[in-house]
Amino acid sequence: MSVVESAPTIRxxxxxxxxxxxxxxxxxxxxWDMPVEYPATGGLVAEHMAVRTGVGIFDVSHMGDxxxxxxxxxxxxQHVSMNDASRLAIGQxxxxxxxxxxxxxxxxxxxxxxGDDDYLLVINAGTREKDFAWVRDxxxxxxxxxxxxxxxxTQIAIQGPKAHLLVAKLTDANLAALKGYWFTHGTVCxxxxxxxxxxxxxxxxxxxxxxxxxxxTSAMVWNxxxxxxxxxxxxxxxxxxxxxxxxxxxxxxxxxEISDTINVWEAGLDRYCKVEKPEFIGREALxxxxxxxxxxxxxxxxxxxxxxxxxxxxxxxxxxxGIGYVTSGSPAPFLKKNIALVYVPPAFAALxxxxxxxxxxxxxxxxxxxxxxxxxxxx
Amino acid sequence: MAxxxxxxxxxxxxxxxxxxxxxxxxxxxxxxxxxxDIVFVDLPKVGSDIAVGKTFGSVESVKAVSDLFAPAxxxxxxVNEELATAPExxxxxxxxxxxxKITLSNPNELNSLLSAADYEKFVAxxxxx
Numbered sequence: 001m002s003v004v005e006s007a008p009t010i011r012x013x014x015x016x017x018x019x020x021x022x023x024x025x026x027x028x029x030x031x032w033d034m035p036v037e038y039p040a041t042g043g044l045v046a047e048h049m050a051v052r053t054g055v056g057i058f059d060v061s062h063m064g065d066x067x068x069x070x071x072x073x074x075x076x077x078q079h080v081s082m083n084d085a086s087r088l089a090i091g092q093x094x095x096x097x098x099x100x101x102x103x104x105x106x107x108x109x110x111x112x113x114x115g116d117d118d119y120l121l122v123i124n125a126g127t128r129e130k131d132f133a134w135v136r137d138x139x140x141x142x143x144x145x146x147x148x149x150x151x152x153x154t155q156i157a158i159q160g161p162k163a164h165l166l167v168a169k170l171t172d173a174n175l176a177a178l179k180g181y182w183f184t185h186g187t188v189c190x191x192x193x194x195x196x197x198x199x200x201x202x203x204x205x206x207x208x209x210x211x212x213x214x215x216x217t218s219a220m221v222w223n224x225x226x227x228x229x230x231x232x233x234x235x236x237x238x239x240x241x242x243x244x245x246x247x248x249x250x251x252x253x254x255x256x257e258i259s260d261t262i263n264v265w266e267a268g269l270d271r272y273c274k275v276e277k278p279e280f281i282g283r284e285a286l287x288x289x290x291x292x293x294x295x296x297x298x299x300x301x302x303x304x305x306x307x308x309x310x311x312x313x314x315x316x317x318x319x320x321x322g323i324g325y326v327t328s329g330s331p332a333p334f335l336k337k338n339i340a341l342v343y344v345p346p347a348f349a350a351l352x353x354x355x356x357x358x359x360x361x362x363x364x365x366x367x368x369x370x371x372x373x374x375x376x377x378x379x
Numbered sequence: 380m381a382x383x384x385x386x387x388x389x390x391x392x393x394x395x396x397x398x399x400x401x402x403x404x405x406x407x408x409x410x411x412x413x414x415x416d417i418v419f420v421d422l423p424k425v426g427s428d429i430a431v432g433k434t435f436g437s438v439e440s441v442k443a444v445s446d447l448f449a450p451a452x453x454x455x456x457x458v459n460e461e462l463a464t465a466p467e468x469x470x471x472x473x474x475x476x477x478x479x480k481i482t483l484s485n486p487n488e489l490n491s492l493l494s495a496a497d498y499e500k501f502v503a504x505x506x507x508x
Binding site: 025036037039043044045240243244306307308310330331333360 | 412415416418419421437439440441442444463
């Protein structure tokens with residue numbers, strides 16, 4: 001008998017060689033070898049600022065994609081996701097989540113309606129296999145084909161107030177007519193029928209384009225996007241800036257603000273959870289939990305003392321008793337403050353409440369502030 | 380990158396430059412480069428004791444916290460207060476941006492630290508990993 005050794009494989013996007021050539025600092029992220037920042041062009045803070053004030057370009061091909069197509073595709077999507085996909089027009093997308101029966105998170109997703117009976121769920125990298133198995137296993141009763149398209153796409157996010165100027169140079173699609181959380185198909189860099197979504201994970205206006213994951217095609221598009229962005233000071237951005245940008249905008253990250261032990265009410269994602277839908281996985285548990293209210297809620301903190309809250313640090317009341325924990329904490333490069341998202345009992349979540357975060361054994365003063373920490377200016 | 384040979388280095392990427400029984404301590408060019416934008420330096424107070432190999436503070440970039448390990452034992456005589464408001468000085472010139480000055484309690488400890496040449500070899504191996 002022979003034993004086949006299977007070393008844990010580290011996955012690479014089609015742009016991996018380009019990132020390395022650009023001198024990116026690479027990290028293992030959920031099993032993926034991904035750029036965390038590009039020091040040669042200024043690094044994380046410069047990348048963060050480029051997205052807030054100009055435009056930044058991200059390789060987000062590690063994200064997964066699940067397509068549900070067939071006569072009962074809508075019913076299947078409705079069953080496995082908490083938002084109301086029946087409200088989507090063709091070409092429209094919505095933030096939603098896949099839930100466990102207890103109302104906690106399998107993952108958060110963006111649901112795109114591609115056609116009459118055709119939906120695309122964009123999912124997180126770290127939960128790809130789990131999500132696909134979950135969707136496939138829980139939609140067997142529907143006349144609908146579930147396909148994992150994760151490896152088919154190179155997904156590039158172009159984000160920032162100047163993103164529309166950059167993308168307009170590369171496509172014939174009418175971007176002015178494309179509203180936030182809508183998508184269209186157009187020619188991009190000469191490639192026909194490319195999905196262009198006005199979506200992102202930065203709190204800015206921006207686009208996500210989905211091209212073939214073929215290496216040559218991916219490289220051609222990436223280089224064309226960077227080249228087109230030169231006049232706007234576009235920077236390639238890594239996962240480091242992606243995280244600080246989404247944190248300033250209070251966008252949840254799986255495994256941090258949402259997880260299999262946190263439910264929808266705790267995460268404060270009520271407005272994306274349509275319990276008026278007659279049925280979806282997690283609905284009953286959430287309805288049962290509703291009257292009592294959550295025992296912990298997600299709140300935003302700004303550090304008022306000297307210290308940076310980090311993921312997992314304890315949150316203390318003013319007397320020093322442990323009352324909660326930090327899910328994401330970091331310096332906020334644009335706001336120039338140290339901020340954190342934390343779970344605390346509702347009694348401690350009122351705006352202005354003085355709390356502490358335990359930093360290396362010391363309580364450092366913090367205050368509950370309004371979220372999102374950053375909201376992009378309305379034009 | 381040439382590492383100055385007027386000081387000794389640790390495998391945790393601190394440097395220590397001694398002058399008799401007093402010494403200054405900082406982190407290396409390699410360390411600042413791996414950390415990225417440094418936004419916070421947490422240092423002990425004047426008068427406190429630090430012990431070789433033990434944590435004496437931390438340095439934070441936007442994305443991570445790294446402990447600082449004492450390259451030698453001693454008592455803190457001076458803290459570089461400038462780093463409290465301008466931690467980026469460490470990025471700009473790690474070998475000039477000292478963090479602490481200490482009185483060495485056992486100057487012989489420095490004998491077991493890396494020379495500039497050995498440290499350079501060590502980081503080259505680290506970078507190749």
